[in-house]
C-alpha cells in the first residue's frame with residue numbers, strides 16, 4: 507500500500523556556510539514517524555555554539571561583495587532555480603514530509619510542496635521590483651528612499667507545514683537580499699534539510715541560507731538571543747511567541763510573529779447548508795486540525811442547528827484516519843505523542859465541563875502500529891466560557907455553538923484573545939461584508955475556508971501575532987527603509 511521502502515532517509519547534519527556539519531557537541535536526536543511511532547532517522551542537535559557558527563556564516567555571506575553587489579535580478583534567478591530543484595523532487599519531498607509530519611501524502615504534494623515551490627517563484631519575481639520612492643520635500647533637495655535588507659534573519663518555524671513555513675520566510679528574506687538562519691521544528695526537521703540541499707544545488711552562495719536542526723531550547727532561544735541576528739521571523743504557539751518577543755527585547759531585534767488561533771466559522775440561517783457543511787468539516791479536519799487557522803469554533807444559527815449538525819456528523823464520519831502514505835487517506839495522525847496527549851486532555855476537559863460529545867474522541871490503530879491517530883471529534887452544546895471554546899487545541903476537535911442573530915455571532919466570534927482567521931457563510935452579500943468588516947481577524951473567508959495564496963497577505967490580529975507574511979506585504983518584514991538627502995542648492 508505504501509512506498510516507504512523506496513525512500514531512503516539519511517541522517518541529517520547541520521547546514522552552515524554551505525557545508526554539512528555535525529553539531530559541535532556531536533549530539534543528535536531522532537525524528538519520529540507519527541504514523542508508526544517509530545524513528546525515521548536522526549539529525550544533529552544544534553546548540554549555542556552551532557548557532558554562533560551559523561550566524562557568523564550568515565553575517566559573512568551578507569557582507570560579501572558577491573551578495574551585496576549581486577544584481578537583484580540574479581537573486582531572483584537563484585530563487586527560480588531553488589524552485590526548480592524542489593520541483594524536480596516534488597514527489598519525494600511530499601513523501602518525506604508525510605513520513606516526518608504524518609499529513610496525507612496527497613495534501614503534502616498538492617498543498618505543502620506545490621505551495622512551497624510557488625512561494626519561491628513568486629518572490630523570485632519580486633527580487634528586482636523592490637524599489638524606494640522619491641519624496642517631494644521642500645527646498646533645493648532631492649530626497650529618496652531605499653529599501654535595504656534587514657541583515658541576518660533568524661527564521662523559527664513550526665511542525666504543521668514544515669517546508670511551506672520555511673518557504674514563507676526564506677523566499678522573501680532572500681528576495682530582499684538578506685541572509686538566513688533557519689531552525690525547523692524538532693518534530694519535523696527533514697524537509698528543511700532538503701531545502702538546504704536544493705539551495706546549494708541551485709548555486710545559492712554559501713552562508714546565505716543556513717539550516718540548524720535542534721530544539722526550541724537551546725537552538726531557537728540562542729538564535730533569538732544572538733546579538734548579531736537582526737530579525738526573528740517566528741511561526742508557532744502564542745506562548746513561545748511571547749517568550750521570543752521578551753527575549754528579543756534585549757538586543758532590540760525586529761520580530762514578526764505568526765501565532766495561534768481559535769477561529770470562528772459562522773453559518774447564518776440563509777447559508778447554502780451543504781456547502782457550509784463541507785466547508786466546516788474541511789475547516790477543522792484538514793491537516794488533522796493542526797492548522798493555526800483551523801475553524802475550531804463552529805457557530806451555527808439556532809434555526810438550522812439540528813439539520814446542520816446531522817449533516818456535519820455524516821460528513822465528518824467520512825474522515826477516517828488512515829495511512830498517510832496512502833493517496834486515498836484524508837486524515838493522518840497527529841504529529842507527536844505529546845500533541846496527542848494534549849488533544850486527549852482537551853477532549854477529557856470538554857466532557858468534564860459538560861459539552862456533549864457528538865462524534866469521536868477516541869484513538870484508533872492504523873496498520874497495527876502505535877501511531878498517533880485520533881478520530882474526528884465534535885462537541886455540541888459548547889458554551890463560550892468552556893476551555894474547549896477558548897484554547898487552541900490544534901487537533902481534529904470541533905466545538906459547536908449556536909447564536910440567534912448576526913450581531914451575537916460576531917460578538918461570540920470576537921470573544922477570543924486570538925484573531926488569525928474567521929469565516930461566514932451566508933447568501934446575503936450585505937451580511938457577509940458586514941461580518942467580514944466586524945470580525946477582528948487577519949483573514950476572513952466568505953462562503954469558503956482555508957484559502958491561501960502566496961500573493962495574499964497572511965497574519966494575525968490580537969494575540970495571533972503581528973506582521974504580514976506573503977504577498978508584497980512580506981517585503982516590509984525583510985527590508986528597512988533608508989531616507990537619503992541630496993543638496994541640490
Ligand code: ADP
Nearest residue numbers: 663664690691692721722723726727742743746
Ligand atoms: P508547538 O507548541 O506547536 O510545538 P512551539 O511554539 O513550541 O509550537 O514551537 C514552534 C517553534 O519554536 C519550534 O521550532 C520550536 O523549536 C521553537 N521554540 C520553542 N521554544 C522556543 C524558545 N524558547 N525560543 C525559541 N524558539 C523556540
